[in-house]
Structure formats: C-alpha cells, structure tokens
Amino acid sequence: AQSVTQPDIHITVSEGASLELRCNYSYGATPYLFWYVQSPGQGLQLLLKYFSGDTLVQGIKGFEAEFKRSQSSFNLRKPSVHWSDAAEYFCAVGLLTGANNLFFGTGTRLTVIP
Amino acid sequence: EPEVTQTPSHQVTQMGQEVILRCVPISNHLYFYWYRQILGQKVEFLVSFYNNEISEKSEIFDDQFSVERPDGSNFTLKIRSTKLEDSAMYFCASSVGGGGANIQYFGAGTRLSVL
Numbered sequence: 001a002q003s004v005t006q007p008d009i010h011i012t013v014s015e016g017a018s019l020e021l022r023c024n025y026s027y028g029a030t031p032y033l034f035w036y037v038q039s040p041g042q043g044l045q046l047l048l049k050y051f052s053g054d055t056l057v058q059g060i061k062g063f064e065a066e067f068k069r070s071q072s073s074f075n076l077r078k079p080s081v082h083w084s085d086a087a088e089y090f091c092a093v094g095l096l097t098g099a100n101n102l103f104f105g106t107g108t109r110l111t112v113i114p
Numbered sequence: 115e116p117e118v119t120q121t122p123s124h125q126v127t128q129m130g131q132e133v134i135l136r137c138v139p140i141s142n143h144l145y146f147y148w149y150r151q152i153l154g155q156k157v158e159f160l161v162s163f164y165n166n167e168i169s170e171k172s173e174i175f176d177d178q179f180s181v182e183r184p185d186g187s188n189f190t191l192k193i194r195s196t197k198l199e200d201s202a203m204y205f206c207a208s209s210v211g212g213g214g215a216n217i218q219y220f221g222a223g224t225r226l227s228v229l
Contacts, residue, residue: 004156032214043118044157044205044220051215090157094214100145100170101159102218 002027006091006105013081014113021076021108023091031093033074034102035065039087047089050074061085086112116140120206120221127196128229135191135224137206146189147207147218148181150174157205163189164212196228 005024013019025031032051036044048059055067065076074091091105119138127133139146148160161171163181180192189208193200203225207218 034217036220041123041222043120043222044207046217046219049217092157094216096214099159099214100162100164100209100212100216101147101149101172102157102214103159104149104157106154106156 002103004091004093004103004105006089006108008108009106010109010111012111012113015083016080019076019078019081019085019110021089021091021110023074023076023105025072025074025091025093027093027095029096030067030069031095031103033065033067034092034094035059035063035074035076036090036092037061037087038090038107044090047076081110081112083112083114086110116219118206118208118219118221120204120224122224123222124225124227126227126229129198130195133193133196133226135193135204135206135226137189137191137221138187139189139206139208140219141187143208143210143219145169145209145212145216146181146183147209148191149205149207149220150202151205151223152199152202160191160204162212169212193226196226198228201226201228 003026035047050067090107092102146163151157161175162169203223205223206221209216209218
C-alpha cells in the first residue's frame with residue numbers, strides 16, 4: 001500500500017547535538033519529497049524538497065535531507081540543533097502523475113533540552 | 115512574505131451545528147486545498163479546488179463537506195452538520211500550480227472542537 005512512514009513519534013535531543021529524523025515512503029515510482037515543520041501556533045513551513053538530481057538537498061534553518069532510492073528514504077538532518085528547532089516535523093510526498101495533493105507522514109515531535 | 119491566513123484559530127461547536135472555516139490563500143495562487151489532522155494521526159487530504167471547482171477530493175470529503183470561493187480572496191470549508199469525529203485541526207493550503215511538484219503553502223490551521 002502507498003504510505004509515508006515516520007517511525008519516530010517523539011525525539012528528544014540536547015541543544016548542540018546532531019539530529020536525524022527518519023522518513024520512508026512506499027510508492028510505485030520515486031515521488032516528489034518534502035519536509036515541513038510546524039512550530040506551535042504556526043502553519044506548516046516548507047524546510048526543503050527533492051525532485052531530482054543531487055540526492056543531498058539543503059534547506060532553510062540549516063537543515064538538509066538525503067534521498068536514498070535503495071532504501072526509499074528521505075531523512076532529515078541537522079548537525080547542531082538549536083532550542084528554536086523544537087517543533088513538529090512532517091515528511092510528505094507528491095505524486096508524479098495524477099493527484100495534486102500531498103501525502104503526509106504522522107509527524108515527529110522534536111524536543112530540545114538545554 | 116505572503117502567507118496563507120486562516121480564521122478562526124479555534125472553533126468550538128455543538129454536534130449537529132454547521133461550521134464554516136475560512137482561509138485567505140496567497141493572492142497569485144490558483145490551487146487551493148483543505149487538509150485535516152485528527153489528534154495523533156496523519157495530516158489527511160480533503161479536497162483541492164481550481165478554477166472555481168473541485169479538482170479532487172478524498173473519501174473523507176463526503177456530502178457533509180463543501181468548499182467555496184465566495185469572492186476573489188476567501189476560500190471556505192463548510193461542514194454542514196458536525197459530528198464528534200470532525201474534531202481535528204484543519205489546514206488550508208495554496209499553490210501556484212497543480213501537480214505533485216508544486217509547493218503548497220499552509221496556514222496555521224483552525225482547531226475544530228465538536229462537543
């Protein structure tokens with residue numbers, strides 16, 4: 001079945017530590033891939049996207065993500081987390097043909113401790 | 115920076131009542147969407163709207179739901195007779211174009227609580 005999976009519901013990291021949030025997808029062809037972040041009281045903000053080309057993509061706020069076709073993964077990383085990164089992170093896919101809508105994972109809530 | 119605006123931020127209603135959730139998409143965008151997120155679950159697509167008509171809808175979007183673009187700026191979601199299970203966060207989004215590669219810009223959401 002088609003799906004987007006974020007296996008980690010909640011992650012806690014110390015400020016300054018590195019971060020990796022996992023995302024796996026299951027679709028017939030490689031979809032368009034997105035990471036969104038939602039801070040409290042805010043809308044979903046696009047962090048980065050992958051359509052094609054270089055498999056390591058850079059986003060805003062110092063985030064990057066790596067597409068690995070063999071693993072059907074698009075994991076989000078940041079080398080050094082800041083307290084302001086505490087938020088909910090959503091992986092999403094857009095299909096190559098047909099639907100206009102995005103398909104989301106369940107989200108990962110990130111807590112940052114001093 | 116242009117943004118999608120949603121009002122109200124929180125709506126409380128009694129079961130069986132009608133609610134209208136409002137959104138102002140980004141002004142030069144042509145595609146509009148509604149998604150919802152029930153607490154603890156995935157963000158789910160409800161409907162997309164283009165050229166003054168529904169372009170796609172999910173199985174969640176049944177006859178109780180309707181969308182409208184009543185003027186040049188607003189995009190509304192109406193739930194005709196709310197049920198307890200309609201309690202969720204509702205997100206509006208807009209994009210310049212359609213298709214999976216178009217970046218969708220989201221509002222902050224309206225939290226609907228049905229009592």
